[in-house]
Amino acid sequence: MKPTAKQVRFVLKPALFVAALLPLAWMLLRVFEFAGPGLGANPIEAIQDFFGIWALRFLLITLTMSPLRMLIKQPWPLAFRRMLGLYAFFYCALHFLTWLILDQSLNADAIVEDIIKRPFITIGVIALMLLIPLAVTSTSNWQRRLGKNWKKLHRLTYAISILAVWHYYWQVKLDTIDALVYAVILTALLGLRLLNRKAAGKKTK
């Protein structure tokens, strides 16, 4: 499979744009009871968890593009990284807004106290904060302006993903199996990069 630049730009990217909105569309359908199973007895928890897990998934999918490129030895997967990364930020923001508005009712004291006193929330907020400069500098303009430093800045994705998985793991009451599966996937995605760097010598990519 070898899509042309035109196909990437006019077919695959728009398709991905729409596809990545499907989780949000699905949740809206359920919230307004147009379709799908109800949100259950604790709808706020269901919405918050849904956006959080999709933020994590998009982070990991973003991290899959580079190994995919290495595997198939073609550059086109990299073209989707920006969109995927921005969607990770998008769902992360929705997850955070659900927490602020629906869960915490914009109670500033409670919010600040939770961010300071609950470590799993602290690292979640840090992960979101780190995503902001990445989202802002995601454009080609910024890529040009920052030059070599752009790549270094965007390597924060690794730290953000580790914090995200850790945030998920740390808030689980007891059954950590899902969080551990994500941890294994993340380890594999980061591990592949390490192996690749070793194999290629100390070449700056």
Added chain:
Amino acid sequence: MLIKKNSNEPRPSEITSEKIYRERRDLLRSLGYVGAAALLGNTACAKTETPNTNTAAALDMGNLIKSPYSTDETPNSYADITEYNNYYEFGTGKEDPALNSGNFKPRPWNVVVDGEAEITGSFTLEDILAPHALEERIYRLRCVEAWSMVVPWVGIPLGDILKRFKPTSSAKYVSFETIVRPEEMPGVNRPILNWPYREGLTMAEAMHPLSILAVGVYGKELPNQNGAPLRLVVPWKYGFKSIKSIVRISFTEQQPYTSWSASAPNEYGFYANVNPEVDHPRWSQARERKIGEGLFAPKHETLMFNGYAEEVAGLYSDLDLRRNF
């Protein structure tokens, strides 16, 4: 008609349809027909009995005694109460117990009573319940995860049942055990908790009038996912203390093993009294999400002892509740 009618056979109009047949039996049951087995076993026996396999008796919930211990808050819907549960023996998702407990058979049911008591043995559920009148107890239930519901239980004061077994002066605690049935409970195949699920109370807590053994909810027998056929409800403690599907009650001298505390001793204690001033190590206990309120409803301030401070605070006047969480 080609077939000659035999005058001894009933006419089609005289045969009761199965639907009506069953409805009549349900009506009889609700009017008070309890079944012969419940009239037996008025006193507990001193030696171990072989379990009675009588499955006929249904519980009469027609004339529930209203209790002054009931709250006047509106109970949560039956759907919320029966579809949002923590019962890891059936899976760790909140909807798993409702989805996965269909094969669980709460009858016939036997409870072993043992330990520091004059009267011990194995008793049928009917033996346990027979001498007691069923009460309606509308209680708040507060989960350690910081959500809560109001549940209209049907049950009996635990103390009234325990007294029948004549616990000795060595009995300082009561311990409870949940059944383990791998064939009917898919979750027990994972050692997520150290099965069987076990919980315990001090004697004083067990004898307190608020503590009940529940057999029903909303005037009906407990669904499997809510701990059928017999569970504990201790409303001033976090929900995990209210152990479900009890098969064993033991009077002990030492503080008993409690499953959540064993799995994470720094997070779950023996007492587990609802206390907004003592946080869970990873999350706050100061506020709770009341299930059943709308999407924009704010959380509520958690009350000391889940709002039962007047009734139970006296039990803990000498106890440091931060150390003994």
